[in-house]
Each structure stands twice: as structure tokens, then as C-alpha cells.
Amino acid sequence: MTARTRMRGASWWPSGLRARMVLAFVLVATVAAAAASGAGYAAARSSLIDETQQRAVDALRNQIGQAAPAIGYPPERSDLDQLRRSIGGDALITFEGLTSSAGDTLGLLSDDIRAAVAGGDDVVAQRVVSDAGPKLVLGTPIQLTELDGSRRDSGVRVYVVRDLRPTQEQLDRWERVVMLTIAAALPVAAVLALVISGSVLRPVRRLGQSARELAAGNLHTRLSPRGHDELAELATTFNHTAETLEHTVGELRDREAQARRFVGDVSHELRTPLTVLTSVMEMLENDAADRSPQDRELTTMAVGETRRLARLVEDLLEISRFDAGASALRLEEIDIGRAVADTLRTRGWTERVELTVPGVVRARVDSRRLDVAVSTLVANALHHGEPPVVIDVRADADDVTVSVTDHGPGLPDGDPDQVFVRFYKADVARARSDGSGLGLSIARANARLHGGDVTAADVQGAGARFVLRLPRGLKRSGAEGVADAEDDEAGDDDENR
Numbered sequence: 255m256t257a258r259t260r261m262r263g264a265s266w267w268p269s270g271l272r273a274r275m276v277l278a279f280v281l282v283a284t285v286a287a288a289a290a291s292g293a294g295y296a297a298a299r300s301s302l303i304d305e306t307q308q309r310a311v312d313a314l315r316n317q318i319g320q321a322a323p324a325i326g327y328p329p330e331r332s333d334l335d336q337l338r339r340s341i342g343g344d345a346l347i348t349f350e351g352l353t354s355s356a357g358d359t360l361g362l363l364s365d366d367i368r369a370a371v372a373g374g375d376d377v378v379a380q381r382v383v384s385d386a387g388p389k390l391v392l393g394t395p396i397q398l399t400e401l402d403g404s405r406r407d408s409g410v411r412v413y414v415v416r417d418l419r420p421t422q423e424q425l426d427r428w429e430r431v432v433m434l435t436i437a438a439a440l441p442v443a444a445v446l447a448l449v450i451s452g453s454v455l456r457p458v459r460r461l462g463q464s465a466r467e468l469a470a471g472n473l474h475t476r477l478s479p480r481g482h483d484e485l486a487e488l489a490t491t492f493n494h495t496a497e498t499l500e501h502t503v504g505e506l507r508d509r510e511a512q513a514r515r516f517v518g519d520v521s522h523e524l525r526t527p528l529t530v531l532t533s534v535m536e537m538l539e540n541d542a543a544d545r546s547p548q549d550r551e552l553t554t555m556a557v558g559e560t561r562r563l564a565r566l567v568e569d570l571l572e573i574s575r576f577d578a579g580a581s582a583l584r585l586e587e588i589d590i591g592r593a594v595a596d597t598l599r600t601r602g603w604t605e606r607v608e609l610t611v612p613g614v615v616r617a618r619v620d621s622r623r624l625d626v627a628v629s630t631l632v633a634n635a636l637h638h639g640e641p642p643v644v645i646d647v648r649a650d651a652d653d654v655t656v657s658v659t660d661h662g663p664g665l666p667d668g669d670p671d672q673v674f675v676r677f678y679k680a681d682v683a684r685a686r687s688d689g690s691g692l693g694l695s696i697a698r699a700n701a702r703l704h705g706g707d708v709t710a711a712d713v714q715g716a717g718a719r720f721v722l723r724l725p726r727g728l729k730r731s732g733a734e735g736v737a738d739a740e741d742d743e744a745g746d747d748d749e750n751r
Contacts, residue, residue: 276447283443291432344415359415388418457485473500569692590615615649618727623700630693635660662717670710
């Protein structure tokens with residue numbers, strides 16, 4: 255049997271800890287009550303039946319002892335009738351060929367009891383069940399005592415049938431009491447189980463709540479151990495773990511803050527000399543026309559690397575501002591399609607990128623951060639993908655999206671979000687990269703600063719698609735939809751930029 259089959263077989267068992275405790279407690283209490291009541295009932299039943307039978311035997315002996323001396327031996331029919339009347343009830347008296355009987359239950363006399371009476375000298379008892387209910391059949395021979403004290407069989411046989419229905423009714427009443435006791439034990443056990451489980455699980459619930467608070471970042475969460483049991487030991491262990499975690503996380507945060515400050519300080523210190531160095535390298539590049547081809551190549555390489563280093567410093571500064579929470583938005587209402595077109599035109603990408611804009615798409619955004627995000631996505635598509643690169647601008651009542659799709663090899667295998675990890679470098683499928691590995695991370699940070707996001711996915715029949723989503727943030731919910739570009743062609747430039 256597999257583990258899955260075993261789990262399906264136990265599907266009736268409740269999943270909650272409290273429900274399991276209550277059910278287990280009720281089951282144990284019910285079994286205990288049933289066992290105790292059943293054992294008591296069985297003992298009482300046996301004792302009552304034995305007592306009833308013994309009383310009947312003693313009564314028959316007394317009756318025979320009182321009536322037997324009054325009859326003659328050998329007895330006649332009248333003597334047998336007199337003895338039967340003295341005994342009373344359903345009785346049968348036999349002596350050789352003579353019989354005296356009365357009652358309608360004498361048919362319960364079996365050959366076994368007759369044989370036992372014929373071969374013994376004491377009372378024989380047998381319990382039988384008939385249509386009229388339980389009966390007790392008694393049989394005994396009458397013994398004569400001689401002058402010398404010896405005893406001999408008189409040949410007289412006495413058989414009586416006693417009704418056991420009163421005893422059975424008493425047993426039935428006891429059985430009902432037992433069942434009622436077991437039934438009454440169920441709600442009592444359930445109440446006790448609820449009370450006990452509540453007291454036991456209360457510390458567990460406090461532990462769970464504290465664990466959730468700890469997971470949410472509240473590292474000061476602590477428990478108050480009570481008592482000296484296992485739960486108190488668990489609470490003490492939790493407090494020790496939380497204290498250790500708080501200390502470790504505090505150290506990590508301090509180190510991270512120091513690292514961020516270091517990156518920010520170094521980037522800031524490098525910014526000014528790099529600006530000067532870039533200017534000097536550009537001057538050298540302008541003067542390199544009169545130099546040898548080898549010098550021109552070296553100069554071009556130096557200028558490119560200097561510019562790359564300057565971009566890296568700017569990206570590090572931008573990241574440090576995001577980490578420090580010092581980035582702020584300067585919102586203005588602009589035409590997103592026009593802004594994206596300006597980004598392409600400024601960087602000379604107009605001929606290499608297809609732009610699809612259904613009309614005027616207005617939104618309140620930080621135009622500089624929009625330009626950074628869009629240029630990063632387009633540069634990523636141009637560097638790592640293959641043409642054509644298509645930009646599609648769309649909007650609804652709440653959001654505006656700018657999707658950039660290339661027709662290259664697509665995203666690396668695995669989680670698409672890994673491309674937004676800082677300093678991520680693409681695999682073999684996207685081998686050529688001269689960036690810092692921070693561009694996509696900065697693009698997403700700018701989008702999330704607006705309350706939007708940047709997502710990446712592969713597109714069937716194309717390559718990778720990056721989607722920039724920004725909330726429109728318009729004061730009028732429906733009036734700023736997508737309109738025909740011709741409606742505002744004349745005055746949008748001064749109004750929206």
C-alpha cells in the first residue's frame with residue numbers, strides 16, 4: 255500500500271489539531287466509559303442471575319423439606335398432588351408410574367435435566383429461553399433419611415419451572431442505564447476535550463502568531479514561557495531563536511547599509527573625476543584624426559571604456575538612491591506615445607524600432623524615469639535580440655503599458671525574473687553584453703516607484719517581450735482615454751513635454 259493510498263484511507267480523520275484532539279479525547283472517553291460500564295454490567299448481570307437462581311434453589315429445598323414429611327412412602331397420587339400444591343407454580347412430581355403436574359411450561363423439561371436428576375442427589379438448574387421469555391428449570395430427587403442417618407433415594411422426582419422475566423426486566427433496565435451513561439459521556443467528554451484542548455493549544459496559537467510576526471519582520475517578538483512543561487521549553491527555544499535571528503539580521507542589515515554607503519560614496523567620489531576624464535578623452539578623440547590608425551583605435555577604445563565606466567557609476571548612484579529610499583517622483587501629465595518616440599529619436603533608434611501607438615495616451619508619470627525605463631528595455635532588445643524590435647503602447651482606464659518585443663533567441667531558461675537581478679549576465683543565448691547588469695533592475699525599480707512593474711516573458715513566434723506597466727494617475731477617470739492623434743497634433747508638444 256502506498257503512502258498516497260494510506261492518506262486517502264485516513265481522509266475521515268480531521269486535519270485540524272484541535273479537532274483531532276477533541277475527536278481522540280471523545281473516542282478514548284467513549285471507549286473507557288463503554289468498557290467500564292460494560293464490565294460493570296456484565297458483573298452485575300452474572301451476580302443477579304446467580305443470586306436469582308440460588309434463591310430459587312433454596313426456596314425449592316425449603317418447600318420440599320416442609321412438605322415431604324407429610325406424605326407417605328411409597329406415595330400415592332394424592333400425596334404427589336399435595337406435594338405439588340405445596341411447591342406451587344408450574345411443577346411436575348413423578349414416582350415410578352405416578353405423576354402430578356400443573357402449568358403450561360412443563361414442555362421445557364429436557365431429557366438432559368431428567369437424566370441429571372435421575373443420576374444425582376441435589377438440585378439441578380437449567381436456564382432456557384422460550385416464547386414466553388426466560389425460564390429457570392429446576393429438578394431434584396427427594397431423599398429419605400433412615401434411622402441410622404443414612405440417606406436413600408425415595409424414587410420421587412420434583413421438577414419446577416420458575417419465571418425469570420422480572421430478573422430479565424431488571425437486566426434490561428440496567429442495560430438502558432449503561433447505554434444512557436455512555437451517551438451522556440459523549441457531550442461531557444466533548445466539553446472537557448474542548449476545554450483541555452483550548453488550554454493546550456493556546457500556547458501553540460501564541461507560538462504560531464509570534465512566528466508569523468517574526469516572518470513579517472517583527473524581530474522583537476517574544477513569548478512568555480509559563481510553567482515547566484514541553485510547551486514552556488518550546489517557547490524558551492523560540493525566544494532564543496528569535497534573539498539569535500534578530501542579532502544576525504541586525505548585523506546583516508548593518509553590513510548591507512555599510513556596503514550601500516560605500517558604493518554610494520565611491521560612486522559619488524568617482525563621478526566628478528570621471529566627468530573630467532570623459533571630457534579629456536573626448537578631446538583626445540577629436541584630435542585623433544591626425545594620428546596613426548593604431549593611436550586612433552586605442553583612443554576610441556579608451557573613450558568607450560571611459561564612457562562605460564561613467565555609465566556604471568551613474569547606475570550605481572541610481573541604485574544607491576533606490577536602496578536608501580531617496581528616490582522621488584516628479585509627476586507631470588504627458589503623452590506616453592510622444593515620450594516614447596522622443597526616447598527613440600534622441601538615441602537614434604527611430605529607424606531600427608517599430609513604434610505602434612493607437613493615439614494620444616495621457617498619464618501622470620515622471621518623464622525622466624519613463625525615458626530611463628523605456629531606453630533600457632529598447633537597448634536590451636537591440637543588444638540581445640534580433641530585429642524587428644517592436645514597441646506597442648496601449649492603455650485602459652487605469653494603466654498604460656509599453657511592451658518591447660524582439661525576435662531574438664528569447665529569455666534564458668528558468669525563471670524569467672532572473673534577468674532583473676542586479677549584475678545579472680545573460681547565458682550563451684545572449685552572450686554579447688557591454689552593460690553593467692543594472693539596467694533592467696533600475697527599469698523595474700523606476701516602474702515600481704510609480705506603482706507599476708516590468709515583466710518579462712517569451713513570445714511564441716518571436717523572442718523576448720518586456721512589458722512596462724504604469725498607473726495612469728489621471729484625475730478624470732474616463733475623459734483621458736485614447737483619442738486620435740490628429741486631434742491634438744498641433745499643440746501637444748508644448749503642452750505635454
